[in-house]
Amino acid sequence: MLFSLAMIVPAIVAAVYKDGAGKAFMAAFALCVSAGFLLWFPQRHQKTELKAKEGFLIVVLFWTVLGSVGALPFILTENPNMSVTDSFFESFSGLTTTGATVIVGIENLPKGILFYRQMLQWLGGMGIIVLAVAVLPILGVGGMQLYRAEIPGPVKDKKMTPRIAETAKVLWYIYLFLTISCTVAFWLAGMSMFDAICHAFSTIAIGGFSTYDASLGHFDSSLINTICAVFLIISGINFSLHFAAVNGRNITFKYYFLDPECRAFFFIQISLTLICVAILLAQQVYSSPTVALDQAFIQSVSISTTAGFTTTSFSEWPLFLPVLLVFSSFIGGCAGSTGGGLKVIRVFLLSLQGMRELKRLVHPRAVYQIKLANKALPDRVLEAVWGFFSAYTLVFVICMLGLIASGMDELSAFSAVVACLNNLGPGLGQVAVHYSDISDASKWVLLIAMLFGRLEVFTLLVLFTPVFWKS
Amino acid sequence: MLFSLAMIVPAIVAAVYKDGAGKAFMAAFALCVSAGFLLWFPQRHQKTELKAKEGFLIVVLFWTVLGSVGALPFILTENPNMSVTDSFFESFSGLTTTGATVIVGIENLPKGILFYRQMLQWLGGMGIIVLAVAVLPILGVGGMQLYRAEIPGPVKDKKMTPRIAETAKVLWYIYLFLTISCTVAFWLAGMSMFDAICHAFSTIAIGGFSTYDASLGHFDSSLINTICAVFLIISGINFSLHFAAVNGRNITFKYYFLDPECRAFFFIQISLTLICVAILLAQQVYSSPTVALDQAFIQSVSISTTAGFTTTSFSEWPLFLPVLLVFSSFIGGCAGSTGGGLKVIRVFLLSLQGMRELKRLVHPRAVYQIKLANKALPDRVLEAVWGFFSAYTLVFVICMLGLIASGMDELSAFSAVVACLNNLGPGLGQVAVHYSDISDASKWVLLIAMLFGRLEVFTLLVLFTPVFWKS
Ligand SMILES: [K+]
C-alpha cells in the first residue's frame, strides 16, 4: 500500500509534466522520481494489511508530499517568478481544490503552467473522491462510517487494500467521463479546446481555478455559465450515487431521488438561486429577469458548492448576497463529492438533532429517533458528526486568530479562513480576488486551513493527539 | 405562579422608580400597575402546577414584558430624548445584562436615569440567576438537566412552584450580599457612593453598563480595576456553588475546587490574563509589568466573563488580543452565573466529546466514557449540549445575515452579533463603543439576539416550533 502510494507521486507528476514544456518540469520530474524511490525503497517488503493509525498517517503524508512536490514547478519556473511560500500556497490551493491564487495576471502565464494549475485541481479532485468514498468511511472520520454499510456497491465486506483499489478504479472512470463530457460541452459552447479542458478540470474538481483573472466572467456567456453550474451540481453529488447509478445493468437515476442528502442538496441549490433572483430583481441590479436568473444560478451554485468561480458582476451585488453565499459554503457539497465545507449530510443530521432537542423540550418523556431513509441512526454516528462540527469550529477560530496575529484585519481574516477551510477559494475584503497581498505567515496559516478542510479536520487533527503516538 | 410573576413587574418597577425623580417615572409606574393588573386579573384563579410548555411561555413572556415595560422611562423622559427603538434597545440591553448602549454622553444624563440603567442590569442579573439555577435545569434546556440531580442543595425533589420560590430567596440573599460587598469595596477604593452602588450593580450582574462614557477607564485606578475583576470572577461562578458553600453550618470553599466547571473557569481566566500580559510586554504596549498585569487582568476577565467593561487603553492593544478576548466571550461564565456566552460547562463537555472522537478514531473498538467529577454523563445531556451549540450557531448566522441585510458592514455585523448574543456589550469596528450609529432595523435584530442569548436560545426557539403549539 505504501508502495503504491509512494509511486503514485512520480507517476502522476510525470503524466502532468509532459504537458508543460521547459526545464522546470523536467528538473521537478527528476526530483520526484528520486524522492519517490527513496520513499519506496525502505518499504518495499511491507505488504501487511493496514491499521487505522497507518491509514491516517498515509493519507496525511500523501497529501503533504504531493502538495510539496507539486510546488516544485512553481519554484523552478522563471515565469512566473514565485517565492517558495507562494509556490507552496498555489500548489496546495490547487491540490486541495481550494482555488485561492496568489498569481495576478493569470492570462500572461505560459500555457504549460496554466495547464499544470488546472491539472493539479483535477488530480486533487480524484484524490478526494477516493479519500471520501473509500478511505474515510473505513476510518470512521466525522460520522462517515454512516456510508460504510449504507451505500450499495463497493464499500463493503472486503479487506482494505483491494477494496480501495477496486473502488478507486470505477470512481475514476466516472470522474474521467464527467470531465470529458464537460470539456465537450464547454467546447461546443464556444471555448477554445485548451480553455475547455482547463475549465472542465477545475469544474469537475469543484476547484475554481481559471485561466483568466476574471474567471468565468471572461467569457461573458450565459450558456457557459449554465453548463458550468450543471456540472458543478453533478460533481457536488456523492460519487457513491454515481457509482450506484452506473453499477447495475442499466443506468438508473432512482438513487439520486432516494438519497436524503442528495434531495437536501438540490433543495439548497434551488432555494439559494431563488433567493438571489428575488433580491437581485428587487434591488434592480439587473433589469432583465433572464440575466438575473443566469447570474443567480451560476453564482449560487459556484459559491455554495465551494467551487469559487465568479462572474464579473458578483462584486457589485448587494452585500447581503455575497455574505449569504459565503455562509452557505459551510454546507458545501455532498459527502463523497469533490465539494468542500461541512458537507450536506452533516448539516442535515445536525438540524435533525437540533429539531429533536426542541421536540424533547416540549415533551420531555417522549422518545424521538433520528432516521435517515427510514433507518434509525446509531448514536455513534451522530456523536462523530458533532465531534466533527466542534473540531471544525475550533480549527476555524485558531486559524482566524493565527491570521490576525500575522497581521490581517478581522474581516479579511474571517473570510479568508472561511474560503480556505471550506476549500472555496475567493473570500471577501482583502482576499476577494487573490491572496498575493497578504504576508507569508498568513499564507502558511491558510495553507494549513486548506489541508484541514480537505482532510475533514479529524484526519489531520488525530496526528496531534498523544493517544495516536502511543504504540 | 402566573400571579406572582405578573405582580413582580409593577412591584420591581415601583421599587426602582422611587429612586428616579420626575414625571417620566411616575407615568411609567402608573402604566405598569395597570398593565400588571390587566395581566393578573384573568389569571387570578389559576393555581395549578406548571407544565414544561407553560414554563417556556412564562419565562419568555416575563422577559419580553419586563423589557418592554423597562423601556417606558426612556421613552417618556425628555433628557435624554430617545426614540422608541432606542428605548427598547437600552432597556433590553440592560435587563439581559448585555450592556450595549445607544447613548453617547452618559455623564450628562440625570442621576435618576443613570441609576435606573444600572438597576435594570442588576434586576436582570437577579432574574438570570433564578432562571439559570432553578428554572432551566427543570426545563432541561441545553443540557442543564445535568444540574438537576448533581448540585447539592435546592434543586431537587420538590414540586416546581415552591421549589423555585425557595431557591430564589436564598440566591437573592447571596446576590444582595455580593452587591453590598462590592459597593463597599468600590467606595473604599475611592468611588463616590453613587458610582460605587451603580458599578456594583453592573459588576455583580456582569452587565457592563457604566455611568461614564469611558467606562472603568474613567477612574484610571488599578485598585478599582482589580476589585471589579475579582467580583466579576465571583459572579461568573455558578451560584449553585455559592449556595452550597453557605448552605451548611459553616461556610466552606471545597465545592469550588471540586467542581470541574469552576476549575476550568479559573484556568481560562488565568491563561487569558497570562497570554495578554506576555503579548502586551512583548509588543511593548506598556513599559511596566505591573501596569500590563493590571490591564491584562481586568480586560481579560471583563471580556471573557462577558461583562464588557473597558479601560481607556484597550482599543490601543494589538488587534490579536481584542479578537482573542471577543472569541473567549463565546465561552463566557459558568452555567448558573450572571455571565453570558455558551457557558464554561458546555464548552468543557464539547471538548471532552471532541477528544473522545479523536481517541475513537485511533482505537475504534475501545469504549470511552465522558465523565464529570467521576460520574459518567448520560448521552441525553451531551445530545442536549450539542443541540444547544448548533442552535446557537444557527441563531448567530441568521442574526448576522439580518444585520447585513439591514445595512451594516460585515465586520461590525459579526462583532455586534457576538457582543449581543453572548450578552457581552461592546463589539469591534462600528460598534466598539456604542450602538447609536446603526439603523433601527439593526437595533431590533440585536435586541432579539440579546434575548436569544440570555434565554439560552432554546427557551425562545422552542416557541417557534409547530410541536409547541400543538395542544
Ligand atoms: K474551490
Ligand SMILES: [K+]
Ligand atoms: K455584559
